[in-house]
Amino acid sequence: MPKYKDMVQPVRATDEEMRHIHIDPVPDDEKCEKALQYLDEMRKKFRSFVLAMESCVKCGACAENCHTYLGTKDPNNIPTNRAELIRKIYKRYFTLEGRWFGKLVGAEDISLDIIEQWYSYFYQCSECRRCARACPFGIDTCEVTFVGRQILHWLGIVPKLHAHVGAAMERVGNHTNLPKPGIVDTLEFLSEEIMDEFGVEVPFPVDQPAEIMYIPSSADFLLNPYTLMGAGMFFTYIGASWTIPSTVTEAGNFGLLFDQMFTQRHNVTRLLDAAQKLGVKKIVWGECGHGWRAAKMYIPTLADRPVRWPITHLHDEIAYYIRTNQLKLDPAKNPKPVTLHDPCNYARACDLIENLRTVIRASVVDFREMTPNREWTFCCGGGSGILFDDPEMYQRRIQLSAKKAELVRATGVGANGDGILCAPCSICKAQLYPMVEEHKLGVEVKGLVDLLGRALVWK
Amino acid sequence: MSYFILQILPYVTMVVFTFGLLYRLGRWAGARIVHDITLSPFPQSNTQVLGIFGAELIFFRSLFSSDRALWVGAWLMHMALFAVIGGHLTGIYFLGKQFIYIGTSENLSEQLSALLGTTMGLIMFAGLLYLFYRRFAVAKVREVSTLSDYLHLVLLLSIVTVGNIMRLWEHDLGITYAPVKDYVTHLVMLMPLPMTHEVFTRPFFVLHLLFVQILLMIFPFSKLMHVFGMFAERWIINRVYKEPAPGLPNVDVQAARRAGLGLPSSEGGV
Incomplete structure (x- = not known):
């Protein structure tokens, strides 16, 4: 199952498992029709999705700002092309130009193959929003992945893990x-x-x-x-x-x-x-x-x-x-060199950026910033729970974490094999524990409050 | 043919453009902003939101950070485009004498108008050519392009090329401001022009207007909607967000430390 016509795909939940999450899978011969119905519902509801469908100029700025494309070099992993997997269907059925000049504007009829493509590529996107940050108009391709996964869920296609x-x-x-x-x-x-x-x-x-x-x-x-x-x-x-x-x-x-x-x-x-x-x-x-x-x-x-x-x-x-000087901390209790991985959801969706630094600077002796960081952080490659274990998808995870590995290496914290990569997010940790080994980074992955707890002075 | 392009088609164009635009914007407005998807760092006031909009609009700030090579071409092309549009409006309305309001003589104003128009037209042409080249030469851009992406550029290049020809060979192929102003005035007042009017005898002028009208008619049904899309999208992702106040209920750290909380009982803690 992990491959479909040369596309990697996560192992999917069985029909029985789908019923546990309250979905009766749609049979294959009804999938296309249902997919269009759900897509129609989504486009009428989410403006963020409609704008991603209708105002992209295909400038290509998102391509090299996406760790998934950088790691896999698969053209369908360019954010705008990933969105195009839905956009070509959207154009064909919900726009005048797509109905009248289909080929010219890249519109396409829906088919089961397209739905399988959605499943492959929307589960390689980690919804990290770096493309939204990079886009001159702020088009949020994460919203397209959300919609794609929602439609797949309603059709009964969800990874076993999820x-x-x-x-x-x-x-x-x-x-x-x-x-x-x-x-x-x-x-x-x-x-x-x-x-x-x-x-x-x-x-x-x-x-x-x-x-x-x-x-x-x-x-x-x-x-x-x-x-x-x-x-x-x-x-x-x-x-x-x-x-x-x-x-x-x-x-x-x-x-x-x-x-x-x-x-x-x-x-x-x-x-x-x-x-x-x-x-x-x-x-x-x-x-x-x-x-x-x-x-x-x-x-x-x-x-x-x-x-x-x-x-x-x-x-x-x-x-x-x-900040209010109420904690007594001894950074010397964390003497190893530390770098911080900004989790994408903190940095681009929640504005939890500066406070992480307040905590880490007070808790460790040798803190080194990664570049790029903060709202320009690159994802660990496991974002949105794409932590699949089957051999094909695991290989893909290594590719998806390649960019992050490069940045960690550039900080030099692992040069002596005793560095710490602080990743204050469970998915980042689950992704990075094996990945720092795969990329031989010489760092140990830790949470941020781990370091704070160690630095507390009790007496 | 010239008569059709200059006297009848403009009204069709305006109807298609206006209603197409309303249809498209209406579709956008019909869908909602369902969840808060503000992009951080969060702006803390509407002034800061305005600052973000301004920086994106004037400097293409995000693009500057994300793709510098594209930024150079895109920014130059768009700034020249804004200047050209502004130049058309003022140049035609004031007959090239707009700069007398900043103290130049009439003659100098006309020369300035011509010089600026020519320069901006050439910059825009170069910018478009660069964007066109990119679509072929850069692999990642080629991979995201469909036929219509190339055709948009071809159309824009055609408009600008004809415009530049009229500028550069003004006396042979171009047209002066006065007959154009006369033409626009008649068009807006819904008054037909006599068939003998100068505008009908200038093939490059007619061609220029034909291309522009094609552009305006496809505008609402194409990616050119990014002009409005940018504002609509940023309206969603650049919003004020106020953080809840930090500080935990009924916590007194000093008292807790005095009481030695956490220290084993044998050492005098609780």
Whole structure:
């Protein structure tokens, strides 16, 4: 399955798995007709999509600003060409010029092959929005990928990975299928680890009445324990009344990535229910790029009810306490050279740029900026959850991370093999853990609050 | 034929252009801004938003950062285009004597008008030629181009070439401002011109107007809509966003540190 007519494709969810995420797959002979119907609905709804369809001049400025094109050199991975996969259908059915002068303007009839092309290329785009930043008009090709994936989802075509994550979220409230006893156990274990390594007592309250609800990424329970430990240490250090809700132990929201209607809204509902039940006053978000975008930018329009809780990011809060000189930090506890990977969702969708630097400068001795960085950051290559493990897609992941590898190498932090690549986002971490090995960068991948937790001076 | 192009077609062109434009903009307006997709760093005030719009419009700032080689050609071409459009309006209305308002003599004003017009026309021609060359020569641009992308440039080059010929060989092939102003005035007032009028006897003038009208008629149904698309798109992605105030409820760090929170009980913590 991972290849279709020379196109790489992620392994797709079975019909049964699609039903778990509330979709009855459309049979092949109805796919084209349905795709057009869904496309018609989308174009009437999203202006950002219509503008990407109707005002691109094909100048080509986006091409070399896309890490996917740079890594694969596949012309269909040029952002405007990726959008063209839908645009040629859009022109053919929804514009006068496409209906009258089809060939001339590049319009094309829909077919199953085209739908398969969508599946291949919209799951190579990591929705990082660097093309929107580069475009002279600000055309946001990410919106086209969103629409493409939404239509595919409704047709019943979703990668197995994304479908599993969607189903797990609905079942237990996180992406890793970790039930409440597992959560409590893991947190107790992390408390012990903190005691052993840092000599401090850090409890992790679960479902306790509290002022602050902390939403960690579920990957932090298994893959990035120091991120969760760092967050716990920070909350304990400042004496916060905080808790983790067992019903939402997930900062991510894969709805943003494959179904911005039902799935994404469902996760938002779940979060707000938890906040109401626990009676908290503020919600603080953990290290997760797409999840923070989904929370900060989409909850206001997906909540369907008044949202009483201000929602901030952990690093916005930490930076505030650093700026007001309330934390005692010893950067010498992090002596290795560190560079920062700006996660694309923080840097281009959430304006979480300066605060990351406030935290990192206060926590480490040797911080080196990457170039380009901030809102011009290149994606890690795993953005939007394209972390597929099958051999073909894994090879593609190596290509997609090539640009980032080049930039990390240029900072020189890994020159002696003891550098740190700070990537404060779960998807970035999951992508970069294997990729720094593949590209032999001589760096270890860490979260940002990991470094802060280590730098805290308790006495 | 000349009579048709200069006296009848312009009204058809205006109808197609106006209603086509309204149709297209209406379609855009019909779709909504569903979610907040502001591009960061977020502007904090409408003045800053205006600053972004201005920098993009006047300097093509994003393009400057993302593709410098394209920026050179695109910026020169567009600035020359704006100057040429402005020159047509003022030159024809004031008969080339517009610069007397900044203190020149009538004669000098006419010379300046001619000089600026010629220069801008040539810059625009060079810019278009560069963009055309790019479509063939640069692999990534060739890969995103369809036939219509080339044809747009051919049409624009035709308009500019004819315009430049009329400028450079003004006495043989061009036309003076006065008959053109007379023609435009009659056109706007819906008054027909006599068949013997000078404009009908100038083939390059007729050709110039034919090409421009073709451009205006395809305008609403083509990528030329990027003129409006830029504003519509930036209206979505460059918006004011105010961050919620940082600071956690009922947190007193100093008190927590005095109490030794987190320190093991044996060392005197809680």
